[in-house]
Amino acid sequence: MVSKLTSDSLPSYWPYPLTPKPGELLSSWLARNSFYSGLNPYRFCQRLLPNTPIWDRDIDRYIPIKVAEELSLLSGISCTIIESMTFGVMQKNAYSNWSEIESVTPMILSLGMHGRSRFHFGLQYCPYCLNENSYFRKCWRLAFNTHCDQHGCQLLDACPFCEEKIIPHRAEHVDLCWKCKRNLSLSNVSEIAASVIPKKQRLSVSPDGVICCDLSLGASSTAILRNFRSLIKVVVEVNHDKLVNASGSKKLQFELLRVNARKEITKILEEILAAWPESFHKYMVRNNVTQRKFSRSKYDEFMTCEIEKLPIGRKVHRVYKPVVYTEELKNLKRRSIKQYRVDRSNTLLKDCVDA
């Protein structure tokens, strides 16, 4: 008698582990392996690593070492390679690289995870690259990357057919949209070609958190990146209305923005950096930016010396001047704030009636 194959009779080891592709994201590799094994990614990971949360966390941003070791043991792929498919190094260096630590990892697009759903469009892709080789690249999670250098087209951060977020592990295959099930790589070529950016992006970030830029600023790459992140805040403030229109949202944190808004910011940054420091001053003067705009963040020497050349700016004094504030009321305020408010109101009311 042939026994029926049930989920419990499936082997718990990894039958045919696929090799990670160059620059592949861990989530993409796991999803590809799942589909190859004929299981959906939730089921696949549940069988391999029972009771280990995989898909309800951003595994590409950070993977606990214990999980990486287990995956390594099961797949035969080294732990170093598995960790290199995540932004773990960038995450680990966050404290030493960034002056302000925020809830998102600087320069990595936020997914806005909430169970199985996502609030942000944190995964982008190039339809041509995806068509050539069906897997998701690490560079597509970087906030600076808004276009594909190889194909010269703007990256897409949503399904071109239904505008849904890109979540490969919820689909039936890596390159299909999980919602409308259409092939993501079959985007309208002529539409994409219209947004071709001919030149190479001047700014990019390596997955280790090192900035790559064709500028000679005489500062370490980490310092450049840290300063540029603060500079982005100034650019966002100066172009607030324009960016709100481009993003359709009032939340203008760089890593939360959609590709069009980030493209605008990157364009402005490139203009500021085009011929440093002249281009920086030209932009700031044209937009009436003073030193005060930079006062909220810390900068390294190569930036500070340029910021100090800008006009100081007017200090806005916001001093509370009460309408009625006699010596008697002042003493009363110290003793009883409740009675002070009553007496103050009565005094104001009396003044109004007398007038």
Ligand SMILES: [Zn+2]
């Ligand atoms: Zn491409």
Ligand SMILES: [Zn+2]
């Ligand atoms: Zn779709």
